[in-house]
Amino acid sequence: MTLRQLRKRCKRVVAELNMPETFDILDLCRFLGERRGRPIHLVPIRLPVHTVCGMWVPTDSFDAVFYEQDTSPIHQMLIIGHELGHLLAGHRPAAVLEPDASKLLLPDLDPQTVQRFLGRGTYAAEEEREAEMIGSLLLHRVHDSSDAAGTEPPRDSPEAALRDRLRQSLEHPGR
Numbered sequence: 001m002t003l004r005q006l007r008k009r010c011k012r013v014v015a016e017l018n019m020p021e022t023f024d025i026l027d028l029c030r031f032l033g034e035r036r037g038r039p040i041h042l043v044p045i046r047l048p049v050h051t052v053c054g055m056w057v058p059t060d061s062f063d064a065v066f067y068e069q070d071t072s073p074i075h076q077m078l079i080i081g082h083e084l085g086h087l088l089a090g091h092r093p094a095a096v097l098e099p100d101a102s103k104l105l106l107p108d109l110d111p112q113t114v115q116r117f118l119g120r121g122t123y124a125a126e127e128e129r130e131a132e133m134i135g136s137l138l139l140h141r142v143h144d145s146s147d148a149a150g151t152e153p154p155r156d157s158p159e160a161a162l163r164d165r166l167r168q169s170l171e172h173p174g175r
């Protein structure tokens, strides 16, 4: 798939959501949960270094999106957007949990459980690009609502450089 085709597909996924105007990331998750008929729970977690920064784990009744707790709020937003991208694109999840999954939402998730998730297969490069693109389209809507000007930072500005670096570090912190 060319980049142009990929972008078109991602834009369609996001357009089909018909997202209302004002959002923060929690509103976004609430909206998506209602739309899909399955709540999305955001779960901060301390993930082992040099592994991943986030994970999407569906259960029988809800979707859990884990994100690294020890990083900046903007990085957390990028992680969450990326994982929502995998979810919306219909990718195969990192793991699917059995009905005892309510334990997932406890503040201290068993490190062995985390390791079990991490041992599962990884996404293909194209799926990563797709998740990244859908995530950035979603966050653009969030960003627009919190910033009246709604403008992207200039391409060579420090803000843009920071954002690019954060995007690249998502799920590939070792690179």
Ligand SMILES: [Zn+2]
Residues within 6 Å of the ligand: 082, 086, 123, 128, 131, 171
């Ligand atoms: Zn990913």
